[in-house]
Amino acid sequence: MADPTSGSAPAEMSIRELARICGVAVSTVSRAMNDRSDVNPATRDRIRAEAAKHGYVPNASARRLKISTTTSISVIIQGELGQLLIEVLEHLERRFADAGYETTLTHIADRQASAETVQRIVRAGKFGGVVFLGRYGSADREASAQLSRRLAEIQVPMVFCTTPDYSGADALHSSVSVDDRTGVYELANHLIARGHRRIAFVGAGDQHDREHAWALRLAGYRAALTDAGIDPDPRLVLPSRVPGQLYSMANGHASVANWLGEHPDDRGFTALMAVSDAAAVGAARALNEAGVRVPDECSLVGFDGLDIANYYVPRITTLAQPIAEIAESTARVLLDTVKSPRRAIEQVWIRGRLAEGESVREV
């Protein structure tokens, strides 16, 4: 039917056409293609051979229209697409694959983060469940809470991964995350135990956008100082300089470089806590450019435990996220919810591991 002068591709074969070719009913083709037991093996093999020969693939849209069960999970990532989320994604894919599910990733821009977007994605793909990888929401607290409530109305199992649910007092969604606060608390204590008192924090976000990992990490930092009898100096929370990329090398660098430029004589800290390993690398470069040696003149810690922390010179002391465990728990919670949609909301906080590097020195 294809007109050679036109640009259109040949039409795809339908079950009906294949049935005609094989001289059987469409129902028989359907059974053969789905490997059902109620079809003669010889018939099945003949049909499948013809299908392969003609490149017939069942139309999934038509199939989905009939079938209620689905074996697809949608992973939605909003905004920053860093190495950490990518690694979590890889583990998630493996876990879901083990359970017989396929995984599809949709990356959406910040401004598209709405309940409608999710609803469209979910119904478009007939997904069995949704994982929000990284946060999902806007910088505005009230808008985020409302979004969370709207999401709860969508009748599909969902779980937040690497971020808690920020719905407010009553959590509306399950979540699995590293224990950000405790992790940074431990890191700060690690520094304090080595004599540091003037510790700066690199990578604090916008005041209005407190619903993100950085805020929990900052809270852990403050708590550790306070518990150690050190009065947190608000000036040592270095403001972010690359707002859209809080956890990036660029932000770590700009933030510290800016501070050092404004305080040429006395930088005012003996140790730096970066909100992420990437930010730590940027901070290290800024220190180096100012002639400050790590760790001899300034200690440095990161967060995440990515390859870069391990291979950087000096190796960066960091809080290693338990990526495999996070992915495993996320998959478990989601698949449990798929099986029992009314099961209770579950908040899972997984303790990270302090990975000692070569970037901290006693003072």
Next chain:
Amino acid sequence: MADPTSGSAPAEMSIRELARICGVAVSTVSRAMNDRSDVNPATRDRIRAEAAKHGYVPNASARRLKISTTTSISVIIQGELGQLLIEVLEHLERRFADAGYETTLTHIADRQASAETVQRIVRAGKFGGVVFLGRYGSADREASAQLSRRLAEIQVPMVFCTTPDYSGADALHSSVSVDDRTGVYELANHLIARGHRRIAFVGAGDQHDREHAWALRLAGYRAALTDAGIDPDPRLVLPSRVPGQLYSMANGHASVANWLGEHPDDRGFTALMAVSDAAAVGAARALNEAGVRVPDECSLVGFDGLDIANYYVPRITTLAQPIAEIAESTARVLLDTVKSPRRAIEQVWIRGRLAEGESVREV
């Protein structure tokens, strides 16, 4: 209809039900939801309000079954999921969004790289086109060529991004890629111009798997040496030690550490070319662990031009991939092919830019 004692979620609303609620025909609801002009604005608004109120979202499977046109592009990534591909992906998404297309990413394991997988993905999602990001195929040359032919039979526009088509003499697919060979050729000349003669290459893959960027980069390295009158020493092509992650820090590190361990007295090179920036970082650590300073005692260059090259200390001289241009060309070629499926195959090679860092010293 939902049984409160069962775990099933309430059924989703259909167009029929909404039509009944609004007291109109389903066709009118359809027109309202699709913003068609042939519906009374007042009727449309009333219907849309009811839809929003009841959380009605059209079933996309049913819609796709009727509609032939699609506005979705599938991006397929096989195997390694590094920072470079992620950044290309982000640019691709933006380009496609500008053209009115949504992008969906599917990440598949090496062993699943078959024509059937692609066919299933394509028909499942009714995608308008497919981008293969990174290579797609197996390590076996003959199997790859056959796969390429099978892919060509799938009647959907496709383009390879960041990798050429390895079908053999006659390319069967369009591709957009940095000019790997010329890029490394330039980097090698950069080193040669600074007096280096003993240059090692880090990150060569398996002999049987020559269909990958590393092989083109290795070829550029060899050509530059030969053209400069230097006989390439095959021993200076350091074998890979982490096969599945050729471009990783782990591989760069293991490869160089292993070599230095076996040649404690004379390492045999004055400069190192790494297959990627990440491998360069790993190599730098291995050098450091052996007490070899970069660049004073050994020069180092990478490939890709990622953040890490720019923020590492010392800043790594590298070949910056023109990521935006690669994404732009990929989107252009694919969308052109969507419009005119019979258009000619196109191989696009984009020249990278040598970004000079602080990791090369004259000898």
Next chain:
DNA sequence: CTGAAAGCGCTTACAG
């Protein structure tokens, strides 16, 4: 083991 038929939820000529 196989076939004829109903129907999943939409869209789109066609008629009014």
Next chain:
DNA sequence: CTGAAAGCGCTTACAG
């Protein structure tokens, strides 16, 4: 501007 009807390509009772 609105409605009744056909049909997209499948799956699945139901009948044989």
